[in-house]
Amino acid sequence: MPIIPSWWNALVHLFYPQLCVACDAAMPSSSRQCFCFSCRSKIEPTTFHESKENDISERLWGRLPIESAAALYYFDKKGPVQLALHHLKYKNQPDIGKRLGRLLGTQLYSSPLFKDINCIVPVPLHPKKERKRGYNQTMAFALGLADALQLPVYGNTLARQQDTVSQTNKHRMERFQNVGQVFILKQTKNIAGKHILLVDDVLTTGATLEFCGNLLLSVPGVKISIATIAVARN
Ligand SMILES: [Zn+2]
Incomplete structure (x- = not known):
């Protein structure tokens, strides 16, 4: 294998400073894409x-009344979206989220x-x-969404409580059923009467969004829409 000199890498990054969020391939700085051409051929945008x-509104039907829902991609095991989420969560790369x-x-x-979203709650x-x-x-x-939509992010509206000993000792299935009970509504002063974009990284069963969304809906006049990076296939 030929040895690539470091000055060559530096030169490539001068013109191709963006990296694919899944495979790290260099991409043109002008590209607004997050995935390289090759990875894009392996992923499916949801539109x-x-x-x-859509798939999310159907999945949440009867559980959480929402206005609209969006997700960038379908989540496939071992695919580029899973890899990007892995880098985002475990490889100290919050920039991928933005x-x-x-x-x-x-x-x-x-x-x-x-059009009428007022604020973003992660x-x-x-x-x-x-x-x-x-x-x-x-x-x-959420910060990336806020940047594009020019909206405020309220990071202190919801809080996740520390696990208690009994919670830790609960059977796995029981904990799954209790997923929502670890969230609380912490601050409500900014959200009364607002249309909130509630965001999460991945929607699988929808249990987390269902619980958090219903907490927000307990505040008078609140409407909810949903945005996630990925959605697991049904
Ligand atoms: Zn790639």
Whole structure:
């Protein structure tokens, strides 16, 4: 294998300073894409932001009344989206969340369904996890969305409570069923009467968004829409 001199890498990065969020391939600085051409051929955008009825609204039907829902991509095991989420969560790369947030934010900006959103609320991370990781990946995604949509992010509206001993000892299935019970509504002064974009990294069963969304809906006049990076296939 030929040895690539470091000055060559520096030169390439001068003209191609962006890296693919999944495979680290260099991309042109002008590119607004987050994934390189090759990774893009292996992932499927959802285009949920174009229609009111979609996979997420169907999944949350009867559980959480929402206005609209959007997700960038379908989540496939071992695919580029899973890899990007892994880098975002475990490789100290919050910037990936911001880039994906800006990408989705640009799509939402041009969608009539998301025109009257007032603010963004991210699903909080467990405080212990956030301390260990140094950031909340969902907050990074929210900041990217906020950048594109020019909206405020309220990071203190919801809080995740510390696990109690009994919670830790609970059977796994029981903990799953109790997923929502670890969240509380912490600050409500900014959100009364607002249309909130509630954001999370991945939607699987929807249990977390269901619980957090219903907490927010307990505040008078609140409406909810949903945005996630990825959605697991049904
Ligand atoms: Zn790639």
